[in-house]
Amino acid sequence: MAEIYSKKCKCTYCLKETETKRVLSRHIRIKRTDLDGFIHYEGPNVYYYEPVQCIHCRFIFHEAFEKLRPDTRETLETNILPSLPVLPFAATERTAEQALQLYKLCLYTAQVTKQKDSIQAMLGVRLAWLNRLLENKEQEVLWMERAVEKYEALYLDYTDAVRTGIPHDVLLLRIADLYASLERTDDAKQWYSLIFQSQKISDRIKKDAREHWELYRERHSV
Template sequence: MTTIEPLYDKNCLCPLCTTSFTTKKLRSRFIKAKGFDSDFFPFYEEHNPLLYYVNVCPACGFAFADQAEVRLNEAEKAILTEKISSQWNPQNFGESRTIRDSVKTYKLAAYAGILRHEKHILIAGLYIRLAWLYRMLEDVNEETRFMKLALSEYELSYSTGDFRGTQVSEIKTLYLAGELCRRTSKTEQAVKYFSKVIEQQSKTIEKNIISLAKDGWLKIRELQKA
């Protein structure tokens, strides 16, 4: 009887240099979430798909999120080639990854996204995942640093409205800004964001986010009382 392995090879075509390469992904049957932290950090029983979210071309170093549909124009190709590919030492992230391997892939994807002027909501998603990875490594300083970076991008996304047309709703953007404020000791700003979320409780179908905002607001109140 053939044993089904958790990881399989996915074929990719680099949008920058057109190199074909394979990278590991987790089969969905092996992905079993146990729960989520208050900033949506997922807990998995064993195999963690977060480690394989980013694809990295081994030839040129261009990195892109698994769900991204990347179409590069000539100006983007020029800046990516100059800033990334010309300085790239060929290396392969296409096999089984450690958490630290995965950290490198997210940083590469975030840098490429910044060079391409990607939407703030997409950069925020990479930064918050980096914070989660550092949480797994128990590196509080780096976790906090990337939470602050993610917060800045969520705030910019909300102010510019660039979350529209993505899978991240306005209410989720507001909630994550509030929760990241709370986690980085920006209490007054956290209360403001949580209040904006709670104000929408009669209009939204995302009732779980309303509950999370109320929990976050209560945690702040309890801390202030203490």
């Protein structure tokens, strides 16, 4: 496929240069965006190509991963890397099912290497979205619920954007939108209200929140 190219990137584990497929930016065409931020693409799907499998050490990672700590490197080397499958499609074009498999492994390595909860939650949302694409409602809801739980825990333990890994107002909107996607009206309403009432939330986030809540109310006759 001419829309796909090989991009070089550095492996988080072995630090060698590896490569992965990516969609050429001039071929990225957005059809529409769902209320919770999920983008439907016209052509090749950008989400499919986010997880990377290193061609040298078989580690599976996302470019959002942070530097690995010495103790997790040791666990990886002895217990994890030898059991990770070498996925032939990691270096080629991918289907939604293949991408799903890569994301699951990527979330697994994120947990093993103790990546930030914001990264693990982001991968959980991606898993929910891929299941939406595959019209697997049950799995979509399951992953969405896990992700929103993680985001709520982040909200309770929030320190700052760098340490927590997500700006405070973006986090609030994310939680509200995920509850809206889950059609949990009371929870969605509570989180959107929190955004509307807060003095610290940016105007842009407030505007998005208002639009999302209005749309939700129209669709669900709330």
